[in-house]
Amino acid sequence: MSEKIYTDAAHRHDFVMLFDVTDGNPNGDPDAGNLPRVDPETMHGLVTDVCLKRKVRDYVDVLKGRESNYKIYVQHRGILANEQKRAYEAVKAEAGDSPNEEARAWMCRNFFDVRMFGAVMTTGKTKDSGKKWNCGQVRGPVQLTFARSIDPIIPLDVSITRVALTNAGDTGVGSEDDEKAGSGQMGRKALLPYGLYKAHGFFTPHFAKDTGVSSEDIETFWAALINMWDIDHSASRGMMAVRGLYVFTHENSLGNAPAHALFDKVSVERKDGVTAPRKFQDYAVNVGGDLPQGVTLTRLVG
Numbered sequence: 001m002s003e004k005i006y007t008d009a010a011h012r013h014d015f016v017m018l019f020d021v022t023d024g025n026p027n028g029d030p031d032a033g034n035l036p037r038v039d040p041e042t043m044h045g046l047v048t049d050v051c052l053k054r055k056v057r058d059y060v061d062v063l064k065g066r067e068s069n070y071k072i073y074v075q076h077r078g079i080l081a082n083e084q085k086r087a088y089e090a091v092k093a094e095a096g097d098s099p100n101e102e103a104r105a106w107m108c109r110n111f112f113d114v115r116m117f118g119a120v121m122t123t124g125k126t127k128d129s130g131k132k133w134n135c136g137q138v139r140g141p142v143q144l145t146f147a148r149s150i151d152p153i154i155p156l157d158v159s160i161t162r163v164a165l166t167n168a169g170d171t172g173v174g175s176e177d178d179e180k181a182g183s184g185q186m187g188r189k190a191l192l193p194y195g196l197y198k199a200h201g202f203f204t205p206h207f208a209k210d211t212g213v214s215s216e217d218i219e220t221f222w223a224a225l226i227n228m229w230d231i232d233h234s235a236s237r238g239m240m241a242v243r244g245l246y247v248f249t250h251e252n253s254l255g256n257a258p259a260h261a262l263f264d265k266v267s268v269e270r271k272d273g274v275t276a277p278r279k280f281q282d283y284a285v286n287v288g289g290d291l292p293q294g295v296t297l298t299r300l301v302g
Contacts, residue, residue, distance in 0.1 A: 005249050006298040007215040012250040013203035014259040016266045017225055017242060018302065020196045020280050024238020027051045028190060035155045035190045045149035045195045052144050052199060053117055055228035060112050060220060062231055073111040073119055081124025084133035099136030107135050108211045115211040116142045116221060141208035142221065147199035150268050151277060153192045160187045191238060194278045200263055205253045222300055243280050244302030246287060248295055256294030265289045
């Protein structure tokens, strides 16, 4: 057993993550002009699970991407079929319609996100015969929920100006021969003044055994959750940071208590007198109550 029980792949882990954003857009909605995502009935902010996984992938790629077994399958502008073809070439298999188990195992060994999050690798045809680099499907042991803000948020859509143009005639004022623009352009920028979000996650050892997850993989995953926004700073995202990461580890691989009962032990409330939260200190985080027998709580942040 690992000395740090929260990194042991033989145990079930349920976790709660708190993160906040100040003057930024944590996850824009392309169907709403890139405004921060919201629940339209309650106006609570939302951040998708795939957004969080993207941050984890990017951090792991920077941290360990040069190592052969920590490659990232789902890359920005990547061609997934090319990676599946590499698996077939590595195990010296011929393309076909049926999944190749050796190629599937190779993908699990070499790609961190396949081992942890799973993947559907059944597509990707060859150019000549139309046969597939079929690496099958993998169900990953790590699953994340959407993150939801503690309080309703107020998305802002502010106007910005652009003083330099790409082409002289972009505004319809002046001609292409002009050396200076006749006028500038107006633009928009979406943000929210402040939001504190809570997300939940699960690690299932049964699936970890199938994909070959190690204690180092889990430790890398925790490090990614804690540090992922430190390599993702941008003007559009404002200031983002993880404010809490609480891991509930079960002695029984099937679990010693329901996940929702453990998640309820992490509560976040606005402090008295705060009507418009603008910083993390405007909230009180309470992690209390007796834990069920066989469950250990590790506070990685908070």
